[in-house]
Amino acid sequence: MLSTEISTTDSGGAGIIDKLRWKLSNFMQQRNGNDELCRVTFIVSIIVYVLSVILNSSLLYLLALCGIIYSLFRMFSKNVPARQKENQQFLQFFSLQKKRFAMRKEYRIFTCKGCGKHIRVPRKKGKVEVTCPICGRKAIHRT
Numbered sequence: 001m002l003s004t005e006i007s008t009t010d011s012g013g014a015g016i017i018d019k020l021r022w023k024l025s026n027f028m029q030q031r032n033g034n035d036e037l038c039r040v041t042f043i044v045s046i047i048v049y050v051l052s053v054i055l056n057s058s059l060l061y062l063l064a065l066c067g068i069i070y071s072l073f074r075m076f077s078k079n080v081p082a083r084q085k086e087n088q089q090f091l092q093f094f095s096l097q098k099k100r101f102a103m104r105k106e107y108r109i110f111t112c113k114g115c116g117k118h119i120r121v122p123r124k125k126g127k128v129e130v131t132c133p134i135c136g137r138k139a140i141h142r143t
């Protein structure tokens, strides 16, 4: 029964591997598959797992296990729009952190001694007098 099935569907009879590959891609078609969030969760979980072995921590081991289960769940999830939204939010969060990091190179952040407000001043302008926009307190800062 099986052999006749193969011979009718496979033109060259090249093999069971192709058939399995096709079945796998068919299986994954309606699923979310591998995305950035999956990959990061998986890699972090592996790192946490290694740490759990080094530190002999069952809590870290449990965390790693949860992370791996979560990334597998995302990969095989059929609710693709929800998973894509999560991935999008994750990517947005990362680009925001990247922007903040880049800003740190261009600006210095001072804390006003009067009210505690953070004031952003461009770097490499020498000594400047910074006036707080909230309380008006002035201070000399080296940028």
Ligand SMILES: [Zn+2]
Pocket (backbone or CB within 6 Å): 112, 113, 114, 115, 116, 117, 132, 133, 134, 135, 136, 137
């Ligand atoms: Zn102030």
